Amino acid sequence: MALTAVVRIPTRALLRPWARLRDSALGWMEPVGGVEVSTQRFGSQRVLVEPASAAGVAVMTFKNPPVNSLSLELLTELVINLEKLENDKTFRGVVLTSDCPGIFSAGLDLTEICGRNPAHYAEYWKAVQEMWLRLYLSNLMLVAAINGACPAGGCLMSLTCDYRVMADNPKYAIGLNETLLGIVAPFWFKDTLVNTIGHRASERALQLGLLFPPTEALQVGMVDRLVPEDQVQSTALSVLAQWMAIPDHARQLTKNMMRKPTADGLLKKRDEDIQNFVSFISRDSIQKSLQMYLAKLRQKKG
Ligand SMILES: CCCCCC/C=C\CC(=O)SCCNC(=O)CCNC(=O)[C@H](O)C(C)(C)COP(=O)(O)OP(=O)(O)OC[C@H]1O[C@@H](n2cnc3c(N)ncnc32)[C@H](O)[C@@H]1OP(=O)(O)O
Numbered sequence: 001m002a003l004t005a006v007v008r009i010p011t012r013a014l015l016r017p018w019a020r021l022r023d024s025a026l027g028w029m030e031p032v033g034g035v036e037v038s039t040q041r042f043g044s045q046r047v048l049v050e051p052a053s054a055a056g057v058a059v060m061t062f063k064n065p066p067v068n069s070l071s072l073e074l075l076t077e078l079v080i081n082l083e084k085l086e087n088d089k090t091f092r093g094v095v096l097t098s099d100c101p102g103i104f105s106a107g108l109d110l111t112e113i114c115g116r117n118p119a120h121y122a123e124y125w126k127a128v129q130e131m132w133l134r135l136y137l138s139n140l141m142l143v144a145a146i147n148g149a150c151p152a153g154g155c156l157m158s159l160t161c162d163y164r165v166m167a168d169n170p171k172y173a174i175g176l177n178e179t180l181l182g183i184v185a186p187f188w189f190k191d192t193l194v195n196t197i198g199h200r201a202s203e204r205a206l207q208l209g210l211l212f213p214p215t216e217a218l219q220v221g222m223v224d225r226l227v228p229e230d231q232v233q234s235t236a237l238s239v240l241a242q243w244m245a246i247p248d249h250a251r252q253l254t255k256n257m258m259r260k261p262t263a264d265g266l267l268k269k270r271d272e273d274i275q276n277f278v279s280f281i282s283r284d285s286i287q288k289s290l291q292m293y294l295a296k297l298r299q300k301k302g
Contacts, residue, residue, distance in 0.1 A: 070157070
């Protein structure tokens, strides 16, 4: 791929995300008898975080209607809230789920990668990388409660989790469908998929941009369990309860041993990956494909 666009990569957003967002984490920590414990709902506008009834577990719910697209704001809030959970040693596990009926996440926000300038593409891609790195290398046990459609970036987010529970509804599908939009899933999307379903299945899924209905997703290993829609979150919580029985230290070291080499692939060339993305996404032909895809989505209603 030609590396033509050279852009300045703004770092302010993700190095100090707190500086950009009004922190609405009221009630995050309450001093009780000199010990700080998390007691109530916190989070931010688009990412709600609620301690579950089981000790040590939180539910992180994405609320970015209509489709939980991964806007820059949502990505930033996700990273902030994850970091808060990581720093609060009372939490060991998190369920990730959606507040948008029938949709886990529609993936990257197409309005962030269409019709903007190179500096914006760079800032946005850095936020996507940051989301992936933080989730993929999280010390917390992460379980995705996939309660709806889960294409592209939404699928990637779920693949960073340690376990995936999906609603058994044939209307929903999950997969990395980038080629259908005329774009190419980056190597770290590919690596995450290969680590989950293996090389041959990934090769086919990525080339064809396959969106798997739940039964097929289970067969190929993209999700770990299917349950009726109203049991997705409770099942995710009971899976976490089983994982909690494993000593954290040993589990965390094992997770890191399994995942660090993949994450290092991106960490070693983050800036190059951003330059690649910016030069690819800025091409006229790619912008035209994305505009046509967005127009088709918008026309669906009309
Ligand atoms: C070298 C690097 C290369 C680049 C690598 C890029 C990597 C990742 C790619 C992505 O993640 S791109 C995003 C891919 N996502 C999709 O293909 C999903 C598209 N959306 C849908 O299929 C459907 O919207 C849905 C999620 C199945 C939901 O269907 P539903 O019928 O409930 O809702 P819609 O009417 O389709 O949509 C409502 C509303 O939302 C807008 N919208 C949908 N998806 C997106 C999105 N990803 N980004 C921004 N906006 C989105 C849709 O246009 C509608 O808008 P309005 O008409 O209400 O204005």
